[in-house]
Amino acid sequence: MKLFEKRIGLALGGGGARGLSHIGVLKVFEKEGIPIDVIAGTSIGAVVGGAYACGVSPEELEKKVLTYVESAEFQSSVFKAMADIYGGKQESLAQKIEIFLKNQFYIIQMLFKPGILSKDIFQSMIDYFIPDMLIQDTRIRFRAVATDLITGEEIVYSEGPIREAVMASSAVPGAIEPVKKGERLLSDGGIISMVPVNVVKKEGANVIIAVAVDRSIPTYEELMTVKDIINRASDITSAKLEEYELMGADIVIRPFVKNMHWADFSQTTDLVREGEKTALAMLSRIQTMRSSFRTWIDSIKTLGARRQYQD
Secondary structure (H helix, E strand, O other): OOOOOOOEEEEEOOOHHHHHHHHHHHHHHHHOOOOOOEEEEEOHHHHHHHHHHHOOOHHHHHHHHHHHHHOHHHHOOHHHHHHHHHOOOOOOHHHHHHHHHHHHHHHHHHOOOOEEEOHHHHHHHHHHHOOOOEHHHOOOEEEEEEEEOOOOOEEEEOOOEHHHHHHHHOOOOEEEOOEEEOOEEEEEHHHOOOOOHHHHHHOOOOEEEEEOOOOOOOOOOOOOOHHHHHHHHHHHHHHHHHHHHHOOOOEEEOOOOOOOOOOOOOOHHHHHHHHHHHHHHOHHHHHHHHHHHHHHHHHHHHHHHHHHHHO
């Protein structure tokens, strides 16, 4: 590896459908000629980052998402049902009854299965977005982050089939069956690293850009039930862990994703546009940091040349 070979590292965070705003960020980077030397992704960040690292353009990826969301496969999927249950606004009594019954059905499934959605069905979706290739052959260096449910370790995929890596990184606990690999039981990387800044840093990136697509936590919320309190405690823990990891990033991009449920893919176009809007707003800072880094490299090279001449 040459000195200063890696310059810009991109950490793409998890957040389900909210992570479609990653596509908008990548659109701006391509248009403005901002090179990315290494990408690390968690969950949806691994899906978008993995596809891009393989050579799928942001425009092509957006079209794929829009096509998939309109497909019969998605419309009848668990993702659509979960979005309707937890994120959608119901307009009639009939709809409310239907959603209630679906909710009871999925709750019963949770008692007898490791995931509401089987890994075979989810794998077909991953295969639709991610090319069939090895991580070590991607156009851009890529890393996917997963969590070993047995040991609690962070697992970073650096080689092997990229589809397998993205699958493990995206296995949302409860919704998608964990991936068994040897002695490991792999699940969503967001359990341990919502935005994999530290992974990008370990890959030698000199400038780290993080994109966080988590839901905002309101300062006040009615906590009326055990479920409310447990969810609130989990949200606070996740937010604090993410905040700690983001301290290692040079630039943090936070698209305004409101309080969308992770399974709600109904606002794909708006999310992509929001990613573009937020990236554009941060563009001057990114360009300034790039310029400063180049100046620093040039000064070191000049100093080295002088010393060599003196010797």
